[in-house]
Amino acid sequence: MTDATANASARRTGSLLVPDARTRRRNAAEARFKIYGLAATLVGMVALVMLLISIFSSGTGAFFQTFLHIPVTLDAAVLDKSGNRDPAEMQKVTTIGYAKVLNASLQKVLDDKGMAVAGLTDKDVADMISKEAPAQIRNMVLANPALIGQTVDMTILANGRIDGYFKGRVSMESAQLDKNVSPRQLELADKMRAAGMLTTDFNWGFLTSGDSSDQRPESAGLGVAIIGSLYMMIVVLVLSLPIGVAASIYLEEFAPKNRWTDLIEVNIANLAAVPSIVFGILGLAVFINFAGLPQSAPIVGGLVLTLMTLPRIIIPARAALKAVPPSIRDAALGVGASKMQSVFDHVLPLAAPGILTGMIIGLAQALGETAPLLLIGMVAFVREFPGAPPQGFFDPASALPVQVYNWTQRSDPAFVERASGAVIVLLVFLLIMNAVAIILRRRFERRW
Amino acid sequence: MSVFWTILIVLALAALGYILGRQKALNSVGGDSRRMHSLPRYYGWNVAIFTMVPAFLVLIAWMFAQAEYVERHVTSMIEPADIGEGSNLSLVMADVRRLASGLETAISTGAMTADQVMALDASKDDIRGMLGKVGVAFGSDVTPHILAAAQNYREIVSAASVYRAIAVLAVALIGFAYAYAQTNGSFWARNRVEQVTLGLLILCSMIAIATTVGIILSMVFETGHFFGQYSWTEFFFGTTWSPNFHGNSQLGMLPLLWGTLYVSAIALAVAVPIGLFAAIYMSEYASPRFRSIAKPAIEVLAGIPTIVYGLFALITVGPLLRDWLAQPLGLGNSGSSVMTAGLVMGVMIIPFVSSLSDDIINAVPQSLRDGSLGLGATPSETIRQVVLPAALPGIVGAVLLAASRAIGETMIVVLGAGAAAKLSLNPFEAMTTITVKIVSQLTGDTDFAAPETLVAFALGLTLFVITLGLNILALYIVRKYREQYE
Numbered sequence: 001m002t003d004a005t006a007n008a009s010a011r012r013t014g015s016l017l018v019p020d021a022r023t024r025r026r027n028a029a030e031a032r033f034k035i036y037g038l039a040a041t042l043v044g045m046v047a048l049v050m051l052l053i054s055i056f057s058s059g060t061g062a063f064f065q066t067f068l069h070i071p072v073t074l075d076a077a078v079l080d081k082s083g084n085r086d087p088a089e090m091q092k093v094t095t096i097g098y099a100k101v102l103n104a105s106l107q108k109v110l111d112d113k114g115m116a117v118a119g120l121t122d123k124d125v126a127d128m129i130s131k132e133a134p135a136q137i138r139n140m141v142l143a144n145p146a147l148i149g150q151t152v153d154m155t156i157l158a159n160g161r162i163d164g165y166f167k168g169r170v171s172m173e174s175a176q177l178d179k180n181v182s183p184r185q186l187e188l189a190d191k192m193r194a195a196g197m198l199t200t201d202f203n204w205g206f207l208t209s210g211d212s213s214d215q216r217p218e219s220a221g222l223g224v225a226i227i228g229s230l231y232m233m234i235v236v237l238v239l240s241l242p243i244g245v246a247a248s249i250y251l252e253e254f255a256p257k258n259r260w261t262d263l264i265e266v267n268i269a270n271l272a273a274v275p276s277i278v279f280g281i282l283g284l285a286v287f288i289n290f291a292g293l294p295q296s297a298p299i300v301g302g303l304v305l306t307l308m309t310l311p312r313i314i315i316p317a318r319a320a321l322k323a324v325p326p327s328i329r330d331a332a333l334g335v336g337a338s339k340m341q342s343v344f345d346h347v348l349p350l351a352a353p354g355i356l357t358g359m360i361i362g363l364a365q366a367l368g369e370t371a372p373l374l375l376i377g378m379v380a381f382v383r384e385f386p387g388a389p390p391q392g393f394f395d396p397a398s399a400l401p402v403q404v405y406n407w408t409q410r411s412d413p414a415f416v417e418r419a420s421g422a423v424i425v426l427l428v429f430l431l432i433m434n435a436v437a438i439i440l441r442r443r444f445e446r447r448w
Numbered sequence: 449m450s451v452f453w454t455i456l457i458v459l460a461l462a463a464l465g466y467i468l469g470r471q472k473a474l475n476s477v478g479g480d481s482r483r484m485h486s487l488p489r490y491y492g493w494n495v496a497i498f499t500m501v502p503a504f505l506v507l508i509a510w511m512f513a514q515a516e517y518v519e520r521h522v523t524s525m526i527e528p529a530d531i532g533e534g535s536n537l538s539l540v541m542a543d544v545r546r547l548a549s550g551l552e553t554a555i556s557t558g559a560m561t562a563d564q565v566m567a568l569d570a571s572k573d574d575i576r577g578m579l580g581k582v583g584v585a586f587g588s589d590v591t592p593h594i595l596a597a598a599q600n601y602r603e604i605v606s607a608a609s610v611y612r613a614i615a616v617l618a619v620a621l622i623g624f625a626y627a628y629a630q631t632n633g634s635f636w637a638r639n640r641v642e643q644v645t646l647g648l649l650i651l652c653s654m655i656a657i658a659t660t661v662g663i664i665l666s667m668v669f670e671t672g673h674f675f676g677q678y679s680w681t682e683f684f685f686g687t688t689w690s691p692n693f694h695g696n697s698q699l700g701m702l703p704l705l706w707g708t709l710y711v712s713a714i715a716l717a718v719a720v721p722i723g724l725f726a727a728i729y730m731s732e733y734a735s736p737r738f739r740s741i742a743k744p745a746i747e748v749l750a751g752i753p754t755i756v757y758g759l760f761a762l763i764t765v766g767p768l769l770r771d772w773l774a775q776p777l778g779l780g781n782s783g784s785s786v787m788t789a790g791l792v793m794g795v796m797i798i799p800f801v802s803s804l805s806d807d808i809i810n811a812v813p814q815s816l817r818d819g820s821l822g823l824g825a826t827p828s829e830t831i832r833q834v835v836l837p838a839a840l841p842g843i844v845g846a847v848l849l850a851a852s853r854a855i856g857e858t859m860i861v862v863l864g865a866g867a868a869a870k871l872s873l874n875p876f877e878a879m880t881t882i883t884v885k886i887v888s889q890l891t892g893d894t895d896f897a898a899p900e901t902l903v904a905f906a907l908g909l910t911l912f913v914i915t916l917g918l919n920i921l922a923l924y925i926v927r928k929y930r931e932q933y934e
Contacts, residue, residue, distance in 0.1 A: 026826055033828035037729025040722045044746045044802070047795040054764040055756065246652035254646060255653070266923075268656045273849065273919045274912065275856020277883050278663060281908040284890060285666030292515060292545075307659050314656070340642040368753025371858035371883070375890050390452050401755040401859075408762055408863060416763055423756050434751065 055423050062421025065203035065218060066163040067155045068129060069196070072105040074141060076149040085145045098134035098141075099126070102156070110188075113195060117188045128185055130157035132212060132219035157205075158198060160218040160414045162189050166200055169413060206421060210383045211398065211406070217414035220407070222422055224382055228298050228397030229367060231386065235302025235393065236309055236366050241359055243306075244313035245348075248355075251314070252321040253343050272311040279308045280372030288376060295377030296396035298386065304376060305366040313362040320354025321347060353444035360437040364430050370401040378402045400426045451507070454613050458503045458620045462496040465624050469495030469631050477633035486638035494637045497644050498627035503620035510612050518604050525597040540594065547598035548605065562606075566599055667912065670896075670905035677899040683906060689869035689880075691889065691900040699903045701910065703869040707879035711790045711865055712854035714875065718794025720847055723801025728831055730802075731809045743806075750799035754859040761792040761864030774876035782866065787875040789864035793857055797850045804849065808842030808926075809835060841925050848922035852915040858883040882907050 014020065019027065078097050080090055103126040110116055110125065133156040141147050161181035164170035166189075175183045192198045209221030251268075255261040283304035287293045293300050324347045332342035373379075378399055386395035398406070400422060407419035470492035477483040484491075519541070526540055551568075554560045631637070675683070678699060686700020726746060730739050766783035769791075774780045812835050820830040836843070866878025867888065889904040896902070 026829070030826040030828045033831070034729070034733055037725045037733055040725030041729050041734070041742050041746070043722050044726055044749065044795075044798050045742060047798070048745055048749055050764070051752070051756070051760050051795070054760055058763055243652045243655055246649045247655065250646075250649035250653045254649065264653055264656055267660050269923060270916060270919050271656055271659060273852060273915065274663070275852075275858070275883070275915055277856065277858045277886055278667075278908055278912050278915075281886070281890070281905065282659070282663045282666055285670060285905070286662055289896065290666075307655075310659070311656060338638065338642060340645060364751070365753075368755065370753065370755040371862075371887070374858075374887050377891075379891055401753055404755050404759060405859070405863070408759060419759055420763070423759055426753065427756070430751065430753070 055420050055427070058417060059420025059422075059424045061167045061169075061417045062206055062424075063203055064167075064200050065205070066158040066166050066198055066200050068106075068133075068158045068192070068198055069153065069155050070106055070109050071151050072102060072137065072154045072156075073108070073151045074137075074148050075101050075104070079141065080145075080148050085148065087142060087145060090142060090145060093138070095134040095138055098138045102126075102129060102134055102137060109197070115188065115191045115195065117184050117191070120182075120184050120188060124182065124185055125188070127180075128159050128162050128189065130159050130216060130218045132216045133157055157218045158189075160216065160412065162186070162198070163200075163218050164414055165189060166193070166198075167417070169417070206418075207425070210385060211381060211403065212383070213381075214410050214412065217410075217412050217418060220415070220418050222400065222403060222425060224385055225398040225400045225403035225422070226425070227386060227392075228301070228378075228382075229400045231298035231389070231393055231397060232302040232305060232399060233363060233367060234389075235299060236305045236363060237359075239302070239306045240309050240313055240362070244310050244317055244359070244362075245355060247310070248314045248317035248321060249343060249348070252318045253347070254339070268311045268314055272315060275371075276308055276369055277371040277375070279304050280375030282307065283372060283376045294394055294396070296380045296382065296398075297394050298397050298399075299393040300376050301373050301378060301399060302393070304372045305369060308369065308372065309362045309366045312365060313359055316358025316361070317351075317355045320351040320358065323354065324350045350446070353440055357437045357441045360433050360440070364433040364437075367429060367433070368401055368426060370399075370405055373399055373402050374405065379406060381406075400429070450609070451511070451612075454507065454616050455504075457617065458500060458507075461617075461620050461624060462499040465495035465499045465628065466492035469493075469628055472628065472631045473633055473635070473637070476631075484633040485636050486641075490637035490641050491631050491635070493641045494635075495624060495627040495631065497641065498623035499620050500623075501644065502623045503616050506619045507612070507616045510615065514605075514608050514612070518601060518608075521604065522597050522601045525593065525600060527593055544594055544597045544601055547594065548601040551598060551602050552606070566603070568595060568599070663912065667905050667909040670902055671909045674899055674902035674906045677902070683903070687871060689885070691903070693895075693898065693900055697900050699899065701882075701907065703871050704880060704882045704885050704907065705910075706871050707786065707865065707869070708855055708881040708883070710786050710875070710879065711793060711861060711881055712851060714787060714790025715793035715797060715854045716847065716851055718791055719797040719801050719850060722794075723798045723850075724805055724843065726798070727802040727805035727809060731806050732827060732831060732835075746799050746802055749795065750803070752796075754796065754857060755863075757792050757796050758859040758863035761788050761860055765792050766864060769876070777876075779874055780876040780878075782876070782878045784864055784866040784878045785876045786865060786879050789861045790875070792864055793854055793860045796857070796860065797853055800850045800853060801846055804846035805839070805843050808839045808846065811842070812838045841928065845922040845926035848918050848925070852918035852922070855918070856883065856911060856915045858887060862887055882911050886911070 078101055079093055080086075082089055103122065106125060106129065107122060136156060137154065159181075161170050161175075161178070162185070165175075165181075165186050170178070170181060170186070172183045172186060175181045175186055189198060205219065206221050207226070208223045209219060210224040212220040247268075251261065251264065255264075283300060287300045287303055288295055328346050328350065329342050332346045333339070337345065378397075379402060380396060380398075382396045382398045384396075386392040386397040404419045404422045404426070407415040407422065470488045473484060473491035474481065474488055481488055522544060523541065526544070551560075555562055683699055683701055685702065686698060687702045688698040688700050689703045691697045691699060726742075730743055734742065762784070766785070766788040769785065769788055770781060770783045773787075774782070774785065816834050816838060817830055820834040821827070825833070861881045862884050865881060865884065867880050867884060868878050869880050869885070870877060872879065886904045886907050889901055889907075894901045
């Protein structure tokens with residue numbers, strides 16, 4: 001037994017105040033371990049910061065747009081040949097006619113101010129205006145035929161490349177390789193900007209107008225997507241709040257402990273972890289192929305998202321119900337309430353803030369979900385706004401995250417800026433929803 | 449009458465029933481509610497429920513039956529000659545439905561009367577032009593059979609909607625009358641209402657089961673169709689993925705599975721060490737102040753939609769990796785690569801690993817730590833040799849859950865990993881995954897009879913089975929572990 005202490009190498013020699021080699025090694029290992037932990041935490045935070053910087057730096061541009069301010073002479077000879085201002089006849093003038101009027105006006109302004117750049121044809125100058133602009137003017141004139149014949153000061157969209165030039169996306173060098181824009185046009189753009197004809201202003205159209213075709217990134221907006229997402233959220237809210245609350249009340253308060261309720265519980269836990277794309281397949285097979293609901297409709301998106309969100313709502317709702325102490329139930333039962341009355345009149349109101357918080361967070365997740373919506377046809381190109389509810393729920397629409405995906409699939413780099421801008425809008429909505437959830441929790445949460 | 453209005457009327461009836469039922473019960477006891485069996489509102493609810501519930505059940509049943517009937521009836525009117533080259537019955541039926549709704553629009557906007565619609569003749573009238581005027585775009589020309597089918601369809605639907613409204617309202621009124629007649633102060637209204645409520649609660653909790661059954665049925669059914677057309681051995685063991693919509697596709701799943709596993713492995717290689725160390729640091733070392741900043745910051749990562757990560761991979765990480773790693777090393781020049789998707793997905797699942805591990809590490813009893821520290825171990829030795837072994841099953845469960853997340857993730861790989869199905873080891877090459885191919889086979893114009901479309905259901909089922917297996921395993925491990933210390 002005396003051998004146990006005979007191991008000389010392990011015995012400490014020297015001063016206690018001076019750490020020996022082994023202690024130093026152990027302390028160094030301790031410090032390293034701590035640094036690994038700190039580094040890992042920082043990596044996570046840096047990743048978040050990088051993500052946000054990347055999105056915001058490329059996306060803020062979408063909120064600003066280059067506009068052209070010129071007086072446009074709405075030539076009656078082109079726009080209303082018969083001269084009787086009959087809307088039905090004016091319908092016949094297509095955007096080509098309006099483009100002519102617009103180009104002539106621009107040319108005239110440039111001539112008046114002597115800003116012509118050598119080597120630029122009339123078509124080159126005309127190409128600096130957005131292809132969407134004639135349609136804007138046409139709508140304006142059709143709404144107000146009295147404008148014809150007058151010269152009106154107008155603010156119209158500049159072409160996406162010109163816009164890109166002022167945002168740094170297009171440069172003189174890149175313009176040389178680009179068949180859609182030439183350095184001369186950019187030179188003219190510089191002159192026009194100096195003359196105050198081209199300005200960069202806040203782009204309300206990005207939030208209010210619909211999507212636009214591949215050639216017109218400057219006029220693409222999120223309006224239809226925001227409405228579509230709103231409709232879907234309404235469907236999700238209306239369906240999943242009552243169903244989710246009812247299911248959690250049953251499982252938490254009434255369900256007997258048996259195989260059947262066990263099965264439901266395991267099921268809900270698993271459904272919460274099923275990949276979202278699987279719900280898309282379900283939606284395609286059941287709601288579109290079997291039930292014959294229209295593709296791209298907010299109602300189908302809402303139904304699919306409801307099924308996906310339900311388990312994610314039931315789990316926090318049950319936690320909120322469980323957090324209400326049994327004494328509340330006992331007191332209610334003690335004064336003669338039925339089980340149902342004790343639940344609906346006492347437990348549920350006390351659990352409501354927790355349930356609502358879970359609901360809002362579930363909605364926020366549903367708002368950002370993309371994959372299932374791709375499968376039910378939400379990727380389709382939708383320009384037109386859906387109608388008012390309830391018919392609007394069946395009209396084709398887009399959704400915010402799907403619009404982001406759509407724009408990343410286009411070739412023009414201007415759409416990358418739009419996609420990042422759309423992500424900013426999406427993140428702002430999510431931030432608001434989560435902030436509301438946090439405030440709700442802070443304000444109404446009760447500790448028992 | 450539209451479904452919407454029918455529902456509104458039934459709801460209005462129910463509201464009226466509530467007021468009248470409550471009033472009648474009160475009147476029957478001379479306004480003294482103490483002499484009633486139940487509280488007055490239960491008498492109201494009783495009438496309202498009897499008005500609404502049977503009526504809505506009839507409405508739902510009617511809609512299913514009507515869809516089935518119309519489909520059968522109209523399908524029989526279409527002849528094989530109407531189904532053009534490259535088309536099929538369901539596409540033609542979609543045309544019929546669209547045409548019918550176009551005719552309906554024409555009537556409701558007043559462009560045509562119902563009689564005019566029935567008198568249309570495809571050989572004489574320009575139906576496309578007419579529909580264009582009322583704002584219904586119609587792709588192909590209208591053949592006589594399709595027109596007849598659409599006219600028939602419209603007629604049945606509009607007649608049926610009248611019968612439907614009558615049937616539903618009749619049931620609502622009968623329910624109303626029955627419950628109202630029953631109402632008096634000695635009736636046990638509360639028990640009746642509570643029974644129905646309990647039934648509704650049970651029904652709602654069944655929806656979870658119904659969803660699972662729906663998922664499984666819809667995928668198994670279509671997967672069965674797929675394996676009827678394509679050999680299952682070639683699907684599971686084929687090494688070439690080259691779908692071709694003209695037939696002769698090779699639909700081997702292995703390249704997709706390989707891409708999925710490769711991306712997920714990289715993601716886990718990023719997320720597990722970072723998430724685990726972050727969890728350890730935050731639960732064992734960090735000051736409360738640091739934790740109050742770092743923990744929410746990392747959890748925000750879990751709240752960001754995956755499309756945002758996808759965009760991040762596409763516009764920032766992909767080009768960065770390509771320009772600074774892949775091209776200088778001569779490993780490839782593609783912005784989308786397994787590495788891009790894996791790294792970004794790794795960032796996405798850091799919070800899953802860290803917050804689950806955090807919970808599990810916190811659940812390890814303090815006495816274990818105190819014992820180890822009391823014997824002279826440093827904190828890091830305590831963590832490595834005492835806390836982690838004790839928490840290991842839970843951490844394995846967390847990693848499995850994260851793996852199932854990674855395998856089922858779609859948007860990051862759609863935007864970050866590429867679309868080329870390849871069996872390659874180079875992480876800087878574009879590869880593709882199961883989820884990417886599900887999206888690409890099911891978006892756009894799809895023909896639900898072709899194996900190239902149906903394969904997506906087989907892929908979905910495979911994905912579902914893999915993730916379900918991982919989830920069940922993870923939940924089992926986590927549950928078993930938690931029981932030890934509680």
